[in-house]
Amino acid sequence: xxxxxxxxxRDLTAFVAEYDIxxxxxxxxxxxxxxxxxxxxxTQAGTYILTLYEKRVEPKDLPFFLGLxxxxxxxxxxxxxxxxxxxxxxxxxxxxxxxxxxxxxxxxWPRKVEAAHCAELGGALARLHVAGQDFRLRRANALGIGAWxxxxxxxxxxxxxxxxxxxxxxxxxxxxLEARWPRDLPQGVIHADLFPDNVFFHHGRVxxxxxxxxxxWDAFAYDVAICLxxxxxxxxxxxxxxxxxxxxxSYRKERAFSDAEIEALPLLARGSALRFLLTRLHDWVYTPxxxxxxxxxxxxxxxxxxxxxxVKSAGEYGLK
Amino acid sequence: xxxxxxxxxRDLTAFVAEYDIxxxxxxxxxxxxxxxxxxxxxTQAGTYILTLYEKRVEPKDLPFFLGLxxxxxxxxxxxxxxxxxxxxxxxxxxxxxxxxxxxxxxxxWPRKVEAAHCAELGGALARLHVAGQDFRLRRANALGIGAWxxxxxxxxxxxxxxxxxxxxxxxxxxxxLEARWPRDLPQGVIHADLFPDNVFFHHGRVxxxxxxxxxxWDAFAYDVAICLxxxxxxxxxxxxxxxxxxxxxSYRKERAFSDAEIEALPLLARGSALRFLLTRLHDWVYTPxxxxxxxxxxxxxxxxxxxxxxVKSAGEYGLK
Numbered sequence: 205x206x207x208x209x210x211x212x213x214r215d216l217t218a219f220v221a222e223y224d225i226x227x228x229x230x231x232x233x234x235x236x237x238x239x240x241x242x243x244x245x246x247t248q249a250g251t252y253i254l255t256l257y258e259k260r261v262e263p264k265d266l267p268f269f270l271g272l273x274x275x276x277x278x279x280x281x282x283x284x285x286x287x288x289x290x291x292x293x294x295x296x297x298x299x300x301x302x303x304x305x306x307x308x309x310x311x312x313w314p315r316k317v318e319a320a321h322c323a324e325l326g327g328a329l330a331r332l333h334v335a336g337q338d339f340r341l342r343r344a345n346a347l348g349i350g351a352w353x354x355x356x357x358x359x360x361x362x363x364x365x366x367x368x369x370x371x372x373x374x375x376x377x378x379x380x381l382e383a384r385w386p387r388d389l390p391q392g393v394i395h396a397d398l399f400p401d402n403v404f405f406h407h408g409r410v411x412x413x414x415x416x417x418x419x420x421w422d423a424f425a426y427d428v429a430i431c432l433x434x435x436x437x438x439x440x441x442x443x444x445x446x447x448x449x450x451x452x453x454s455y456r457k458e459r460a461f462s463d464a465e466i467e468a469l470p471l472l473a474r475g476s477a478l479r480f481l482l483t484r485l486h487d488w489v490y491t492p493x494x495x496x497x498x499x500x501x502x503x504x505x506x507x508x509x510x511x512x513x514x515v516k517s518a519g520e521y522g523l524k
Numbered sequence: 525x526x527x528x529x530x531x532x533x534r535d536l537t538a539f540v541a542e543y544d545i546x547x548x549x550x551x552x553x554x555x556x557x558x559x560x561x562x563x564x565x566x567t568q569a570g571t572y573i574l575t576l577y578e579k580r581v582e583p584k585d586l587p588f589f590l591g592l593x594x595x596x597x598x599x600x601x602x603x604x605x606x607x608x609x610x611x612x613x614x615x616x617x618x619x620x621x622x623x624x625x626x627x628x629x630x631x632x633w634p635r636k637v638e639a640a641h642c643a644e645l646g647g648a649l650a651r652l653h654v655a656g657q658d659f660r661l662r663r664a665n666a667l668g669i670g671a672w673x674x675x676x677x678x679x680x681x682x683x684x685x686x687x688x689x690x691x692x693x694x695x696x697x698x699x700x701l702e703a704r705w706p707r708d709l710p711q712g713v714i715h716a717d718l719f720p721d722n723v724f725f726h727h728g729r730v731x732x733x734x735x736x737x738x739x740x741w742d743a744f745a746y747d748v749a750i751c752l753x754x755x756x757x758x759x760x761x762x763x764x765x766x767x768x769x770x771x772x773x774s775y776r777k778e779r780a781f782s783d784a785e786i787e788a789l790p791l792l793a794r795g796s797a798l799r800f801l802l803t804r805l806h807d808w809v810y811t812p813x814x815x816x817x818x819x820x821x822x823x824x825x826x827x828x829x830x831x832x833x834x835v836k837s838a839g840e841y842g843l844k
Contacts, residue, residue, distance in 0.1 A: 207555045212635040213725070229630045229726070232564060233555035235527045244552060244564055246571075246630070310549045310566070315532040405533070406549070 207233035209241045209256045211299050219298045222289040223305060225249040236401065239417060241301075244308070251308040253284060256301045261417055263302050268343045269416050270294050270304055272336065272393060279335035282328075283413045284309060309412030311404030322435050323450035325403060328410040329395070329431060330458030333424045336393030345396065345420040347479055349385050352378055355482040362489040367503060374478070377509065381475050386423070386468045394427035395419055399434040425465040428455060429472035432521060433480065433508050441507035449522025461523075469518040477512055481505035527553035529561045529576045531619050539618045542609040543625060545569040556721065559737060561621075564628070571628040573604060576621045581737055583622050588663045589736050590614050590624055592656065592713060599655035601648075603733045604629060629732030631724030642755050643770035645723060648730040649715070649751060650778030653744045656713030665716065665740040667799055669705050672698055675802040682809040686822060694798070697829065701795050706743070706788045714747035715739055719754040745785040748775060749792035752841060753800065753828050761827035769842025781843075789838040797832055801825035 211219075211231070220228050226248025234242045234253075241256040257266065270286045274294075277285040284306035286294035296303055314321050345351075356378055363371035395402075397418040404412035428451075436447040455461075484502035515521070531539075531551070540548050546568025554562050554573075561576040577586065590606040594614075597605040604626035606614035616623055634641050665671075676698055683691035715722075717738040724732035748771075756767040775781075804822035835841070 210635050213632045214636065216632070228632065230628075230724070231632055234564070235553035235555045244554070251566075308550075312533045312536070312548065312551055315530050316534070404550070 207235075207241050207243075208258050209299050209301060211243070211254075211256070215299060219296065219303070220245075220247060222291070222296065223287060224290055225252065225287065225305070245305065252287060252305045253308055254298075254303065254305050256298060256303045258301065261302075262346075265343055265417075266295050266302055266304070268341045269419060271341050272339055272419055273306065273416055275339045276332060276335050281332050281335050281413065282309065282411055283416065309404055309414065311406035311411035313401045313404055315400075317400055317435055317447070319444070319447045319450050320408065321400075321403075321405065322447040323454045324405065324408070324410045325398070325431060325435060326451040326454035326456075327458050328403070328413060329398060329427060330455040332395060332413060333392055333427065334459055339393050343420045345394075345422040347396070347418065347483065348420070348422055349381065349475060352478060352482055353382075355486055359482065359485045359489055363485065366485065366488065367506065370506065373506075374481070377474070377478055377513075381471065381478065384471055385475065386464065386471070389423040389425055389465055389468060390462060391421060391423050393419060394422045394424060396422065396427060396430065398427065398431055423465075423468075423472070424459070425461070425468055426472045426476060428452070429469060429476040430479075432469075432473050433477050433505070437508055437511075441504060441511070443511050445520070445522045452521060452523050466518045466523055469521060469523070470512055470515040473512040473515070473521075474509055477505050477509035481509060527555075527561050527563075528578050529619050529621060531563070531574075531576070535619060539616065539623070540565075540567060542611070542616065543607060544610055545572065545607065545625070565625065572607060572625045573628055574618075574623065574625050576618060576623045578621065581622075582666075585663055585737075586615050586622055586624070588661045589739060591661050592659055592739055593626065593736055595659045596652060596655050601652050601655050601733065602629060602731055603736065629724055629734065631726035631731030633721045633724055635720075637720055637755055637767070639764070639767045639770050640728065641720075641723075641725065642767040643774045644725065644728070644730045645718070645751060645755060646771040646774030646776075647778050648723070648733060649718060649747060650775040652715060652733060653712055653747065654779055659713055663740045665714075665742040667716070667738065667803065668740070668742055669701065669795060672798060672802055673702075675806055679802065679805045679809055683805065686805065686808065687826065690826065693826075694801070697794070697798055697833075701791065701798065704791055705795065706784065706791070709743040709745055709785055709788060710782060711741060711743050713739060714742045714744060714750075716742065716747060716750060718747065718751055743785075743788075743792070744779070745781070745788055746792045746796060748772070748785075749789060749796040750799075752789075752793050753797050753825070757828055757831075761824060761831070763831050765840070765842045772841060772843050786838045786843055789841060789843070790832055790835040793832040793835070793841075794829055797825050797829035801829060 216228055216231055229246040231243045231245045234244050239260045240258050243254040245252045245254040273283050274286055276283050287305040288294045294304055356374055360371045363374060402415045403410060432448055436444050438444050481502050484500045488502050536548055536551055549566040551563050551565045554564050559580045560578050563574040565572045565574040593603050594606055596603050607625040608614045614624055676694055680691045683694060722735045723730060752768055756764050758764050801822050804820045808822050
């Protein structure tokens with residue numbers, strides 16, 4: 205929910221003239237995405253998303269993100285395709301920021317997730333994983349387990365303000381995960397942030413996967429664990445095993461799980477819950493209260509983490 | 525910059541099915557407008573704006589606003605046209621709120637106002653005034669001079685926190701205006717909020733006037749005075765008389781000013797500066813600091829008010 209950067213009509217006209225997409229018809233800031241400024245750009249040639257990359261995105265990562273979308277789209281994954289300027293470049297500058305134009309995808313993200321959405325999602329996620337395997341660029345997971353200790357240390361002094369005992373519990377959890385984190389699971393490109401607002405549906409089918417700005421090289425099963433957390437809990441943080449079963453079953457139709465991945469799933473789910481808990485806690489503690497960003501309650505992920513702590517095997521997620 | 529109300533895909537599909545505009549292709553919250561929730565809605569038939577009316581709009585006023593847009597559009601004023609459902613009604617309900625679909629207008633509002641924009645604006649404003657004269661519905665100006673005393677009284681205890689001496693100065697100003705406010709100027713439908721972000725331009729011409737949710741019956745010249753405040757000051761609140769001259773000259777080509785209107789202009793400009801000062805001061809004082817709304821600094825309008833206090837005749841606005 206954010207337009208951080210206003211673009212003047214004059215700058216926009218000059219910017220769009222570097223592309224082969226006709227003249228600007230309209231350009232409206234959209235209230236989706238919290239990291240970057242996004243405009244819905246209509247030109248004579250069609251509708252596009254214009255993104256201005258704000259400071260939370262590392263400029264050096266942009267060729268990875270844009271190249272990945274191009275790679276995936278060419279393999280049939282329904283994701284935005286970067287549009288190149290007449291000079292062949294997709295990455296330009298606008299209003300003193302890196303900027304890119306990508307194609308617009310139809311569909312809406314599900315405000316109310318149903319089991320049928322999870323079934324669709326599982327297949328789409330697996331196809332993304334398979335399609336990314338021969339992508340030639342690499343990007344480490346900047347928010348992988350190696351980053352959690354530093355995040356935790358920054359948050360510790362304030363954690364108990366959010367919930368009494370949280371600081372100690374998080375330290376114990378991270379100790380546990382660091383001692384057991386699997387290092388040899390099948391890896392490749394993962395989306396790493398495939399929440400419902402990043403998945404569009406049209407007529408009940410996945411019509412778009414967006415927001416690849418956390419994508420990186422990491423364990424495929426970790427991406428699955430992120431989706432279990434993001435898609436399979438109900439309000440009040442009860443776990444819907446039907447949703448999980450359908451997500452996992454449809455994933456496995458497109459990409460087989462190894463035994464090691466199945467065994468690791470509860471631990472990966474704990475890890476991914478901790479990752480979102482820590483980043484939300486960090487934002488909760490360090491975002492000025494008058495900032496134009498909705499701070500997400502970190503406690504939601506504490507409840508999810510506690511659920512996974514009680515899971516003894518992946519069978520409890522509906523895996524057979 | 526606000527999406528206050530999320531609409532589920534299911535509710536949206538059912539809502540759109542009551543219109544003859546085909547199926548939903550996408551629906552994105554847009555970051556424009558602070559009073560209501562606005563979505564850019566793409567269907568098989570085209571692109572529309574879907575507005576959910578939030579609590580700052582009185583439901584009883586909606587037939588006036590929607591009827592006015594329809595009336596003006598039919599007379600050639602480039603404004604959104606309410607789309608009617610199959611039952612002939614433009615005003616419906618969605619997500620427990622009054623809601624309407626209006627046509628989408630091309631163009632962009634000018635982030636950097638130039639004198640040429642002001643010249644275009646003057647003509648468009650006058651044509652709006654002329655076109656509204658035979659509109660049959662009436663709506664009093666809920667933020668006209670009759671409302672300022674109440675607003676001021678609510679803000680007085682906090683005014684000096686914003687600027688020392690402001691409370692006393694505002695009381696003196698309102699006393700002055702109430703004693704002299706003209707009651708017999710030519711009246712009709714005015715927009716009453718025609719700021720740059722409510723005026724779209726395309727190829728240098730006005731392509732759209734939007735956001736009629738303050739429109740009411742009041743003096744035409746008061747609407748002109750609002751535009752002088754909203755369009756003719758530079759950063760730092762210096763007055764650009766070239767912009768004013770061009771705005772006023774192009775207005776007069778479409779609708780003649782009476783002598784009384786010319787004479788009243790400095791006072792009306794003071795009044796309109798006070799009106800925006802008071803509503804901004806009210807929001808500044810009473811909006812929670814963590815609300816998802818950008819509070820606008822009221823002092824900008826204090827500076828503008830001070831400028832108009834020094835104006836001796838409309839000639840200083842470039843009127844001849």
